[in-house]
Amino acid sequence: MATPASKRAAIAAANSRENRQSRIQLGRDRRARLSRSKFGELKKRGVHFDPIKLLLTSVEGRLPKLLPVKYSRMNASPFAFFRGAVSIMAADFARHPHTGLTVQLCGDAHLQNLGSFEGPDSRLVFDINDFDETTPGPWEWDVKRMAASIVLAGAESGHNRQGCSGSVEAFANAYCETLEQLANEPILAAARFQIHRIKKAAAISAALRQAARANPCDLLKKYAESSRDGIRFKEIPEQIWRVGPAERRLVLDSLALYRQSLAPERLHWFKFFRPLDVAFKIVGTGSVGLRDYVVLMQGNGSGDPLFLQVKQEVASAYAPYLKQPHYASNGQRVVDGQRRIQPLSDLLLGWTRIDEHDYLVRHLNDHKGSVDLDSLRGGGLESLAVVAGELLARGHARSGDALTIRGYIGSCGKALKAIVRFAVEYAELTEADFEAFQTAIKQERVKMAA
Template sequence: MTGTVARDPAARAAAGKAARERAPLDGHAEFVPAADRPDPVAVLRAQEDGRVPELLPIRHQRMTASPLAFYRAAAATMAADLAALPSTGLVSRLCGDAHLLNFGAYASPERRLVFDLNDFDESHPGPWEWDVKRLVASLALAGRENGFKRRQRAAVVQATARHYRDAMRGFATMRELDVWYARADMDELRERLTGRRGRRVAAAGAKARSRDGLQAYHRLTVVDGDRRRLAADPPLLVPIGDLMPGVARKLLEDQIRELLAGYRRSLADDRRRLFDAFDFVDMARKVVGVGSVGTRCWVVLLTGRDDADPLLLQVKEAGPSVLAGKVGPIPVPDWDSDGRRVVSGQRILQATSDIFLGWHSAEGIDGQARDFYVRQLRDWKGGADVASMDPEGLLTYGRLCGWTLARAHARGGDRIAIAAYLGSGERFDRAMVPFAEAYADQTEADHAAFAATC
């Protein structure tokens, strides 16, 4: 975004309109798998190389639960499918895995409850429409799981795409600082909604505020003598003492301490001072997510003034993005680690990020160097109960996700060019409906093949 042309709104709008020649708006409706489409089972199994072997059965069990659960772990197969489609060529920083369950509520540093994207493991530059298509296909799958009729699913998908488009057109007219300050505040959202929708937002906010670090501290720890330690809940949570006693435990603890010391350097000066007020107490291996199962993830318990002043950090392994090598010849930052790539994506796309967000690379006890990113384990965490949503509820949720994704892309890409490409009509919105249904069909077929293999 440097130089006269890049700053000229008229030139940026013209570039957006010109992109319709490469990728017509109506063309987004089509999804036909490529003739040389990679075997989805092989793609997903290849992702498991280097993961913790004893945890892979948990990954398989979670993925086979439903097509939507499978979809959550199949970002790699969809990235390959999207790469085979015509592209607008309008690049943004992407979430890379923008399905409906990767949005949620959390606390801002100002102690406001905000709604935003919350998973950035696959974040990478790429065509902005890839994130939108990942979102709408997940909504179609959720509608199918909930027993919605086709026209009800179509209404959800079209409303989501329309809110993305309307929001992007609004952001295109805003000042740079106003775009950067925009956020979805849950309290403000609750005040705007009436009736059952307002009550649902209020209940979700209250639940999210109860899921904080202290709640996690009491749930995940036990009293051991005169102090607390992380509790055992195998195989989902395994304290380091149970995982590898003796010399191996001491070696791994030392490596985590070194990792935290290196991570400290990725924090701003004021956050370093706060981090220095805490001391290491204990650590445990934790199983998280669906697609991430088998990657190395640790919960680290630290305490400040005393045992009633805890800090729980999640130290999670970061591998290459599934988008890497699939987005074509576009400029990509020269990250020195995938942990830094994840943190960079989160800081760009989120309206406000965790104060302890940082990264570091470290060598494991197996001698292999791995990248990690670090954040608080829980700070007013809230997620949507999609399985209980009726068509109106999912439509409202889809609209919120569409606005949120547009706000993220307005920060991570050229909002003026994207808005000009989308235009004022509903051609793109309508095109997302057949695409979402076609990709839901493909996902159900891939899920059946994966389940049969497992």
């Protein structure tokens, strides 16, 4: 005899409750591996731990002539140093136990890695910008790195330690609350989850205004000029330089492989663009020294330019310490990680290879806006920190199990205090590393740009 519908529904509900409870319990059980009281602990480094040596080792294989530019940018402040030294923090994380609750890490979580860009539907999106270091790993590594960045960015924008700690607390609380909300949402509602308070933060409003003003035609005026051979890139010191015919051909030939990484509906639109020129571009603090090209393309006439960034990708800074999934290339690793974390990503996101090196391909500066540290004065730091917590929680829920992480965190009080403690202590450690970096510059162990 068939089971009555009401009984089947009751069985299904009981199974669902049991499944939820087992996922929550899995998180609680991980407290035996890393107790919440030790969650924020920062162990003293061993006598042989040399942060400057780690930094120098991490940039091996990059273009030597550009490394002084990287070091000059890192020398601007402790926060700038922090942004360019993911390898040091990865090694520090590896010295500590972790929860083992895996998500897709952004890998380089910090306040200036948040910004705006144009989504596939032409709406402006505010989210994480760069995913060069993305890899599966413990959720708390992203949280701790973002928390430390709040203290360092806050100090640079004029906040005292108390103000920075308050903003870290707001960040951690937003992370916990958003994770709790997502853990209780219907699955597909969680997949579509949007953050609605974004425009209330001054730093974000400024970034969105900047993005609204930016467009490919403005970029064309800035980077290109007319010549006898048509529209060509300008030579701009410390930003862009022209490449020779052989290098230009290598980059353009790589677009054939890039096309294979695009979904059919996106490839349909890309095929109408034709390439006009290629140049080499110097990129931000963390990636300086890696090969980075920009391709100028044209669609429906001179008023329809497209700029593609073709950016070299190497192994994540976390790769020596975490089990890595197999990917055909590091470009594919970055694309896959970004798509796991973000609900909306660049329409033309893809990957390719050039001369045995892996590359990410994406729009260059298409309606992009970045966070200005000046906008973090007053209440700006805390409002941005709250959004950072919400964005990280959403990304972790999209790529991990929000319910299990909430099971570990519990009521949030202990974890919140631990995150604040870690953030302040790691910021102080970064400031000490920055002093060591400046000493290494004086000793010419690290060479700066002239």
